[in-house]
Amino acid sequence: MIAWVAGIAAAVIGTASGVVFTGWFNSLGPAAFDGLGGSPPVTVAYVMLQNDGLDLALREPVTAFQDRAILLGRPDAAQRAAFLERYRAAGIGRMQITVVLEGNRAGLRIADVRPRVLSSAPPSDAALLTPSSAGEAPAIEVVADLDRPVPRLTTKKDPRVPYFSTRQIDLVRGERATLSITAATTKGFYEFEFVATVVSDGHAEELRITAPGGRPFRLTARSRAYRAVYRTSPADGWEPPAVCRRAEGNAC
Amino acid sequence: MLSARAVAASLAAALAVCLAPASDSADGTRRAVGWRAVWSTTLTQGPGGLWRDPVAEYVAGASEGVVALGLGRGPVVVMDAGTGLIRSRIRPKGSGNARRIWVAGDTLVVQRGATSDYGAESYLAAYDLPTAAPLWVTYVAGDEEHAEVTPRGVAIARPSRLDLYDLRRGTSAGGVPVRPGCATSIAAAGAAVALLSGCPGEALRLSAIDPATGRPRWERALPYTTPPGDRAEKGMATEVQGAADGSVLVRINQTSLLYAPDGRPLPGVLSPAPEARVVTTGGVLAHSFAPAAPDGRPESVVTQEFDPGGRRLLRTRRTGAAGPLFADGRTFVAMDVMGRTLGLTWPLPAHLTSVDAVTGETADLPLPVPHAMAELVGVAGGLAFVLGPVPETLGGDGPAARVTAYRLVREERPRAAPLGAVAASRWPDACRLLTAADLAPLGGGHRAFPRTPGPRLPRPPGAADTAGTTGTAGTAGTTGTAGTAAPGQVACDWIPSADDGTVVFVSVEWVAPSAREARELFAAETARLKADAGVRALPGGEPDVHFHGLGTPAGTQFHALVVAGPVVARLMTRSEAAVRLLGPRLRDNLRAATSAGPP
Numbered sequence: 001m002i003a004w005v006a007g008i009a010a011a012v013i014g015t016a017s018g019v020v021f022t023g024w025f026n027s028l029g030p031a032a033f034d035g036l037g038g039s040p041p042v043t044v045a046y047v048m049l050q051n052d053g054l055d056l057a058l059r060e061p062v063t064a065f066q067d068r069a070i071l072l073g074r075p076d077a078a079q080r081a082a083f084l085e086r087y088r089a090a091g092i093g094r095m096q097i098t099v100v101l102e103g104n105r106a107g108l109r110i111a112d113v114r115p116r117v118l119s120s121a122p123p124s125d126a127a128l129l130t131p132s133s134a135g136e137a138p139a140i141e142v143v144a145d146l147d148r149p150v151p152r153l154t155t156k157k158d159p160r161v162p163y164f165s166t167r168q169i170d171l172v173r174g175e176r177a178t179l180s181i182t183a184a185t186t187k188g189f190y191e192f193e194f195v196a197t198v199v200s201d202g203h204a205e206e207l208r209i210t211a212p213g214g215r216p217f218r219l220t221a222r223s224r225a226y227r228a229v230y231r232t233s234p235a236d237g238w239e240p241p242a243v244c245r246r247a248e249g250n251a252c
Numbered sequence: 253m254l255s256a257r258a259v260a261a262s263l264a265a266a267l268a269v270c271l272a273p274a275s276d277s278a279d280g281t282r283r284a285v286g287w288r289a290v291w292s293t294t295l296t297q298g299p300g301g302l303w304r305d306p307v308a309e310y311v312a313g314a315s316e317g318v319v320a321l322g323l324g325r326g327p328v329v330v331m332d333a334g335t336g337l338i339r340s341r342i343r344p345k346g347s348g349n350a351r352r353i354w355v356a357g358d359t360l361v362v363q364r365g366a367t368s369d370y371g372a373e374s375y376l377a378a379y380d381l382p383t384a385a386p387l388w389v390t391y392v393a394g395d396e397e398h399a400e401v402t403p404r405g406v407a408i409a410r411p412s413r414l415d416l417y418d419l420r421r422g423t424s425a426g427g428v429p430v431r432p433g434c435a436t437s438i439a440a441a442g443a444a445v446a447l448l449s450g451c452p453g454e455a456l457r458l459s460a461i462d463p464a465t466g467r468p469r470w471e472r473a474l475p476y477t478t479p480p481g482d483r484a485e486k487g488m489a490t491e492v493q494g495a496a497d498g499s500v501l502v503r504i505n506q507t508s509l510l511y512a513p514d515g516r517p518l519p520g521v522l523s524p525a526p527e528a529r530v531v532t533t534g535g536v537l538a539h540s541f542a543p544a545a546p547d548g549r550p551e552s553v554v555t556q557e558f559d560p561g562g563r564r565l566l567r568t569r570r571t572g573a574a575g576p577l578f579a580d581g582r583t584f585v586a587m588d589v590m591g592r593t594l595g596l597t598w599p600l601p602a603h604l605t606s607v608d609a610v611t612g613e614t615a616d617l618p619l620p621v622p623h624a625m626a627e628l629v630g631v632a633g634g635l636a637f638v639l640g641p642v643p644e645t646l647g648g649d650g651p652a653a654r655v656t657a658y659r660l661v662r663e664e665r666p667r668a669a670p671l672g673a674v675a676a677s678r679w680p681d682a683c684r685l686l687t688a689a690d691l692a693p694l695g696g697g698h699r700a701f702p703r704t705p706g707p708r709l710p711r712p713p714g715a716a717d718t719a720g721t722t723g724t725a726g727t728a729g730t731t732g733t734a735g736t737a738a739p740g741q742v743a744c745d746w747i748p749s750a751d752d753g754t755v756v757f758v759s760v761e762w763v764a765p766s767a768r769e770a771r772e773l774f775a776a777e778t779a780r781l782k783a784d785a786g787v788r789a790l791p792g793g794e795p796d797v798h799f800h801g802l803g804t805p806a807g808t809q810f811h812a813l814v815v816a817g818p819v820v821a822r823l824m825t826r827s828e829a830a831v832r833l834l835g836p837r838l839r840d841n842l843r844a845a846t847s848a849g850p851p
Contacts, residue, residue, distance in 0.1 A: 069701040072755050073745035076704055174475045234809035235594045240751040
């Protein structure tokens with residue numbers, strides 16, 4: 001059963017271009033190598049966001065010189081990440097989140113995984129960061145519709161059927177389960193996380209699954225208009241379309 | 253031994269990603285200070301063209317005695333490892349490019365086949381190394397079959413059977429049957445063959461087979477179940493790799509499981525990365541993987557070093573490149589990338605990183621060739637073998653290839669120069685290389701923002717020299733980037749005041765010990781750019797400035813590569829007019845800055 005789920009995710013990973021791994025480094029720390037003493041029944045081995053090649057929306061216009069230099073120049077990864085966090089950058093429409101859970105008990109069951117919305121607002125419309133070439137659309141296995149009053153994970157085939165109503169994930173020690181979740185919205189801006197219910201030795205525990213660094217996942221509906229639009233530059237950053245037109249004629 | 257390791261581990265934590273190999277221990281220690289060329293052998297090709305780009309079309313095998321190199325459709329050239337003299341040229345028995353080469357004792361095995369046809373048949377041919385006499389030939393069908401060679405025999409994984417052959421005679425040494433519906437993959441692991449087999453609905457099984465007898469040395473079930481039925485093919489991505497001491501790496505769905513030579517699992521290693529590698533030497537196992545950065549850009553490679561005997565993680569290092577990691581004696585060697593800027597590797601010259609497996613001493617030291625023109629193809633007998641095109645032959649009909657053997661030079665020095673070249677004070681400040689007057693024709697209002705071509709550039713002078721000391725003996729110490737005498741601002745972005753202005757990027761690509769060495773580096777890189785069909789040549793006319801355009805899906809970036817004195821620098825903008833205007837200004841400003849000499 002679990003191998004089946006993991007298998008699907010592997011197929012997704014295998015075919016998706018520009019897969020982004022995050023949150024892996026903490027998992028390499030001493031905790032990843034210690035024994036079983038005091039460890040929770042399930043740990044989040046890593047969380048992966050596939051947002052390369054996807055449109056991003058910012059909640060505020062970028063006007064400060066320092067921030068324009070990050071947007072248009074060559075910031076380092078930390079500066080870029082901090083910038084995107086500061087402007088609460090959110091994927092648009094849908095995003096793919098891959099979560100790997102690792103079992104730390106001889107036997108345990110993941111009874112449920114559900115999204116929990118932390119905050120919501122109208123869609124972000126301040127700035128659109130859009131790639132010059134479209135990314136490959138990822139396959140969808142489990143869907144989280146954040147616009148529902150009580151969001152839940154459903155199957156791709158039938159959004160009315162909660163995924164965990166018909167199946168659960170059993171893990172043995174050292175085994176990893178890979179969940180490939182597609183979160184989607186058409187209505188608003190959401191900051192959210194996931195909560196897994198883990199049952200072992202007859203006890204149920206809740207496990208929070210967040211974006212790397214304990215930050216919320218962010219997703220926004222597409223706005224009808226944006227106050228500014230930036231496209232990917234050949235310099236691997238962004239540039240406003242005006243520059244694009246001037247240099248390339250109709251290439252943008 | 254154990255306490256030495258413990259000390260080494262904590263020391264390594266402090267040193268791991270230092271660009272300077274120096275430790276804070278007492279001066280007088282002999283430190284790695286550079287790579288010295290020991291020999292260089294040029295391989296030419298006649299008319300007809302056996303290869304187009306040697307760096308892209310090589311296979312190699314190296315041992316203490318020989319370096320065997322196959323280039324494209326050409327013969328496998330066997331060179332003496334110590335002198336570079338060509339011992340023999342082994343011509344193909346049939347058509348096709350050399351795909352793999354194994355050197356096992358006195359036997360050379362070459363796999364050759366067409367690379368253009370997907371799943372094309374290939375053949376294995378074995379030769380006696382001292383005489384180059386052919387020993388045997390056998391065939392490998394398409395992409396369904398996979399061959400491995402170990403000193404104790406040859407294994408070919410076929411759909412229904414693992415076939416084993418005697419290394420010298422090519423005669424059958426028996427085999428291991430494969431149950432119908434099950435998938436197997438193999439890898440040479442020391443003298444054994446690691447066999448990973450998955451049958452639908454069952455746990456994956458890993459065993460170490462002695463290819464001389466077909467008997468397993470050990471066998472274990474892995475905590476993963478192969479998907480049942482028709483999902484077996486696409487359900488789980490698996491791969492197996494072996495190391496010289498018999499350690500095994502199993503990859504399942506982009507994560508790694510490691511096994512010691514006796515089959516015991518090593519501590520839970522997680523490497524969510526598209527690729528991973530395992531290499532062992534000096535009783536240490538190095539497991540490398542390259543996760544992408546959160547924003548999808550190539551970042552650093554993580555290398556975890558284990559003591560397989562004690563099942564302990566010794567240290568974790570971050571390096572810049574995802575190229576092959578080689579082992580020799582007690583040293584790991586890899587061609588590293590110090591940083592990247594605008595999608596290009598930085599700095600211009602190639603760097604080889606050596607890591608002492610026991611002490612963890614790490615040295616990143618440059619080679620006198622551009623990074624894009626150098627490939628590390630093997631390491632043996634204390635030498636690193638680097639392959640590249642001969643710059644003067646580029647652009648013609650079939651460039652010549654050159655193999656150069658480098659030896660690590662150690663000297664008693666208090667501290668090596670940053671990036672293995674010149675003192676930090678001799679690196680110019682990139683933000684001073686263009687003036688407001690230079691930029692005025694672009695509309696003015698530009699502001700300069702200093703940049704670092706991460707991920708490996710050390711912090712500027714004055715930063716604390718204690719980064720990464722969090723590791724303690726035997727734990728997973730992860731080091732940050734540490735540096736003592738780093739260059740200052742080696743890159744600078746000029747951002748216009750309005751969004752429709754022109755952004756200008758400048759990077760100092762290298763400061764060589766002499767103007768002559770800088771000029772040679774510039775000439776080699778310019779020859780490469782001119783021969784690269786993907787680079788748009790722009791009319792020149794300015795001495796010491798090479799203009800070109802690099803196409804990307806997002807449009808063209810215009811570059812000026814500039815040399816002045818010992819410095820090579822690069823200017824990039826989106827505007828061809830701007831690069832033509834500013835390239836010569838950058839050169840003139842650099843000339844003025846370098847003629848003043850070092851402070």
